[in-house]
Amino acid sequence: MTGRLAAVNLAVVTEAEWAGDPSGRTGIDKRPVAGPVLLRVDGVAGDFIGERAHHGGPDQAVYAYAEEDADWWSAELGRGVRPGGFGENLTTYAVDVTGAVIGEQWAIGDALLQVTKPRTPCTTFAGFWGMPDLIKRFTARATPGAYLRVLREGEVGAGDPVEVVTRPEHGVTIGQVFRAMSLEPELLPRLLDAPELPEPIREKARRRLSGSRP
Template sequence: MTGRLVSVNVGVVTEAEWAGDASGRSGIDKRPVAGRVPVRATGVTGDFIAERAHHGGPDQAVYAYAREDADRWAAELGRAVPPGSFGENLSTFGVDVTGAVIGEEWAVGSALLQVTKPRTPCRTFAGFWGVPDLIKRFTERALPGAYLRVLRAGEVGVGDPVEVVSRPAHGVTVGEVFRALNREPELLPRLLDVPDLPEPVRDKARRRLVAGVGPA
């Protein structure tokens, strides 16, 4: 499968009451940048991340969202949803982001990226959009976008192909992980044996199964 990048986006410093970290700042407002952009193990060069306890790090170095899914949101809300509106670094076209298998590898520009987990909506996201029930809507739609780790540093830019070069056989997708954690607890056992799923996510699934509880 080969898609393409329609935008590379980096966060600017936003100060607001709804911002997530203790300083009242957020990097969720990501805006398109021109030219070739370096991508390292720590993320996209120039990207501002405020609340590092919950954002960034090797397993969340880069966030991708499908343009097709963004267009669905634009139609639902009746307003423009430009690239970067989801706080995504990479806006893609022709890539099944929700259907991406955990651990599959994407060749993008000269970088090699690996799908790790879905994004979880937060209060900051709802505040940025100005949609009070956005978390509920986001959970119901189950189109979360994908976090990526950087296996090989490189440079990316608008128009670069996004090629799926490797896909694990277990078949557990970004969408399935999201639904298991938020809507369909009967899927939780499938998460335990996915080696490329970050350990905190597997541990959360394990604890919920032991406790016999559903999404929280």
């Protein structure tokens, strides 16, 4: 089965007390759009990011979440989870996002993307869902979705195939990085095998392995 984009989602700017940005605005509420959307090196054209201290930038230009993982949450919570409900720009179908290897490249539409790191749940996410225990539950589930760099800018749209064109041999996956940093510290040495992993995460892994505090 060929992977594809189920939806491309852009932010509806929301003002809320739980928004992490000092302005009180957040772009976590993303909704499907019709037609192609331009993916740029610095982010998704037409999107909104409120808390830029922790979101956005080249290593987090695009966020992808799997429709299959959203379906699990829908069944778990007994409520529908629409595309964009995790704050993702790209909702994928038949793509192993948790098993994606750090540094692997995806060709979608005119764009070329590179898998960089897992998403870390935050209080804004919990506030948006109205679930104070969401961070704990999201961490335990360990299907965090993937951030991507934009190696070649281009337009993408719902229905576009998602093709993995290269995959590094080190085999370090999104799921392994997430579990290493949150649940299974015994996996930390594996993170140093992935040169494509953003340096702040590699440095944090080195500090934890050496026993020093951040």
